Amino acid sequence: MTDDLRFVPRSEIARALSEANDPIVRAGLLATASRLNALYMIARAGSGHIGSSFSSLDIMSWLYLNEMNVQKNKNVSDVFFSSKGHDAPALYAVLIGLGLLPEAMLDGLRKLGGLPGHPDVATPYIQTNTGSLGMGISKAKGMIEADRLAGRARRYFVMTGDGELQEGQLWESLQGAVNRNLSGLTVIVDHNKVQSDHYVSATSDLGDIEAKFAAFGWNVARCNGHDFAALRDTINSSRMAAKPTVIVADTVKGKGVPFMESTQFGPHDFYRFHSGAPSAEDYKGAVDALQATLGTLSGQSGAAPMAVESRPRTPASPTSPQLHRLIPAYADALLNAGKQNPNIVALDGDLVLDCGVVPFRDAFWDRYIECGIAEQDMVSMAGGLSLGGRLPIVHSFACFLTPRANEQIYNNATEGTKIIYVGSLAGLLPGGPGHSHQSVRDISLMANVSGMTLFEPATGREASMALNWMIEQASGPCYLRLVSIPVALTYDAELAAEPVVGRGMPFTEGEDAVIFAYGPVMLSEAVAAAQELRQAGLGIKVVNLPWLNRVDADWLRACVAGIDHVFTIDNHYREGGQGERIAATIAQLGLERCPRVRCLGLDEIPACGTNEEVLRHHRLDRDSIAAFIYASLDPATDSKTLQCSILAKAGRG
């Protein structure tokens, strides 16, 4: 039983809500059942944001039960959305609890065809796509302008995080709301005081939030975000304001489960429940706490206690000891580089843990700058540091660093200084967070920066060598693209060539075709595909070309000599990926006999799901790759059986 997952069925929530009369008790029942259900979803998915979901759930429950006219037609319904977006499990749990999403979706979080890790408009009742911070108020403003043109009037509630208040766009969006008199808009700051890694005050203190919003002309109120009566009264009184309103709701990250509550952590500890799945032990403790609260609330309501159902936890996939991780290797390399080069300054955007910067930070506090969720500011600061003679190394997730601060990165490049940008969580995987976090445009976004050299390592050893090359040998700015997920490599983790710009290294040999790829995810799929094809009698040369925007023409000429078929595999959109660059280079070589190039990569917005689901969905898994190559080569051999088997495995047979 301890390994079961527990949830409150929709029917029980409906019964309890119908039996309770007091709006405050009803909100408490929905919020607590939703905490249990959100936790169920996150445990089932294996990842998700507990802390923010719990801090926001009282507010969401109150709004949906008491404030909003909710309609399936999104253009008629009152509007709630969370600009931070990573509290999506909370919103899903509320919608399931109210019967607006099917109960079966409790098992669908971060699954293909289920509920994405961050909100997406393809889901009923989801009003806009969020997950990258700071856009929410602007989005609401546009919706309200559309309402005005259509003669509609409805209520808007936009939730933001508090760490999110570090983003420039949020402040950019405030003044226009006042100037254009968008008084129907209420912003609620889920002020839980903790951002991704640490307390907001320790990361990049916000100062006086109320004074800031007031200075931008907003009506400002503040209340306890876990006190339903206070929420009710604050929202009510703000309805009289002739200006847009912000309610700073004081909340507790992890609210509802004492040992998950942020008040239980020391000022310099990492908060443990920002993202990721709970351990089995933590899960059980949390469920017990939430069930106890449910019992208490049921007693207050006079209704019978809600029955809790349980389902077996899906057996976790065995954690293979062979899983290979780049981030720890990068962390070591950065620490060592810091020891050898006193010029290095590391900058971070509230992802010090995920980006592997903790060892450097702990060793060199004076050469570490925590910038908070402020990528543009961080990148321009790096520009200033570089002008001042330092070597800045800038860290964030690739999906945020490269598009959000793109103009700033280019501006730095025009100054001829050297800065190293490190983008983690790069590529299609993990598939769970969804498209706001799947960085599949960053090669294109960085390759067009004049003088920038891009590199994606396939092993920890290669990551370390690449960082050293960038520090010691590169003359201009560099971008180190890092896959963050652990990967079961299909090649030797010690493989790594000395960096020579534009040149790669074969991981397998063969003469029927060559595959160019990079990074641990796609190289592992490519090598596995080559192994499958070997059984079909085809010899495939898989080449690791880690230089994403540099191709040495002579090396390439030798690489494809005598080979009729070239395949490229991008962990990225095909458009602007490495494959297009290789194909373009081949066309420019002026070969007597030109091989046929076929580029594999993404052509559509990436799907959300498990890593396996997502690879398969986009036909970038080993079986799909093998089948595609096999079909492309259309060999005259009689290995029809194998072909069928390959195609069948890829779901095309």
Add this chain to the structure above:
Amino acid sequence: MTDDLRFVPRSEIARALSEANDPIVRAGLLATASRLNALYMIARAGSGHIGSSFSSLDIMSWLYLNEMNVQKNKNVSDVFFSSKGHDAPALYAVLIGLGLLPEAMLDGLRKLGGLPGHPDVATPYIQTNTGSLGMGISKAKGMIEADRLAGRARRYFVMTGDGELQEGQLWESLQGAVNRNLSGLTVIVDHNKVQSDHYVSATSDLGDIEAKFAAFGWNVARCNGHDFAALRDTINSSRMAAKPTVIVADTVKGKGVPFMESTQFGPHDFYRFHSGAPSAEDYKGAVDALQATLGTLSGQSGAAPMAVESRPRTPASPTSPQLHRLIPAYADALLNAGKQNPNIVALDGDLVLDCGVVPFRDAFWDRYIECGIAEQDMVSMAGGLSLGGRLPIVHSFACFLTPRANEQIYNNATEGTKIIYVGSLAGLLPGGPGHSHQSVRDISLMANVSGMTLFEPATGREASMALNWMIEQASGPCYLRLVSIPVALTYDAELAAEPVVGRGMPFTEGEDAVIFAYGPVMLSEAVAAAQELRQAGLGIKVVNLPWLNRVDADWLRACVAGIDHVFTIDNHYREGGQGERIAATIAQLGLERCPRVRCLGLDEIPACGTNEEVLRHHRLDRDSIAAFIYASLDPATDSKTLQCSILAKAGRG
């Protein structure tokens, strides 16, 4: 004489400054002489920002004469820079007046090898590259962090605009300066109340600036930015603050020349002297006014009046009646579209005039949203409008719209809505403003947005057809890339094919080679190059392919059939431009006989200069193109003479 340009020689400024004792009179002398010299530079260059230069000149003069320890070594000197950057003529004039830049540079504004339209660190005493707004405080923060690590302490003065306060990054940068205790930093807002098109209050009112900065924890002071004593006292008292300081300096745009002063314009007029060159009449009137002030100041100082020298105005290149402009055609097309489609909402980022949105705005005030200098907010608002059922058309300069709001554009695309983005001032030209404004990365930045269709028209007619296609036929988001400069077309301005995705139209015929290009600048150069090569006996097919990220494979196959040499010309970096895409497509066609592809485009940060200088510098002018093609084809004919002539014209002979 009326057509001469007048300036105060450096020697006269030095003499007057040495003869005057009162710091206030000295600052007035330097500022007024610098106004005259900045006006000289702008008139000579044919473009530049008079209004902002004049509003900021008293502040700059005071700082350089009285506050700053100025050293040639940028890492030792006290630091001043302007974050808005377009007031560069003012700064150059002060530096020339103080003997820090050579007097000959008065003739070098916006010329190759001279003084760039916006500041660049390649120029002595220029501390950082600005021109795109909102980055300055972040840059200074990084420099101060570098100082701390190096054990240096010096003073920092960063000037910002007031329209610039609409940019989110500015607010993003404030809190960290307080949290990290950067008390050596003084920001001076050149609060001249007028931005690119209109009064700030009419564009996107800033509300209470002082309250805003104070809420972010800054020490705030305010004074008259044209009152030297007030500047002195305000700067002095701010030195005691233990926090970073902002001084809101109330100024007048165009200060010093009564008819150029912004106080002389009605609240809804366009301010006439934001950018561009003065007319001959305005120039003369301004010079007379400034010389009168100089005389008055000299009288006050007790020194002899400064002698003013004059030089003949370089004869303006004759304005050909054949110059073709896309923006007016676009403006008409947008207006007509607005009449036919009530769903269209136009958004603008303080460039309503330059982007051709005035006719639409004046006809449809209710469907026009002026967002100010807030591209991220504007783009996300467009996302909300689109979710609300409208068809937003978003306008700004390409250089700001596509990188600054890149993540927001992608977020909108993930929602599956349709939005049309229109980027003006696209491409390498005009060459005068410099690299902050030369949009040569936008194809790459937009092409990687899933579902986005890019189009660059070569004629006004094609611009109009493209807009209609985007409104009526496109299913997803689109990017219309517009060259803003008037072009002397070398082909018929009526040429335009019905839009068929991925297919283009030959402008000339020939079988020795094919050139793919797009847009009026490069197509005009390509057609002219083909005409030159025709004289050398070579037949060149020049194809207009306006679809920047779509190539119809069948059409392309037919286009290159039987041709051995393919050239592409990008008004963009080669990396990520159209040429790479064409080359990659050819490699994927699997042709029996593959043509050799050669891609022309930018490979380095674009130079600043006149349009002719810049094209030639990057070897993208007609002569360089013809010479390159001729040399590439290396024909066995005996047309050596012609070859030599072509190569000589391109500077390679």
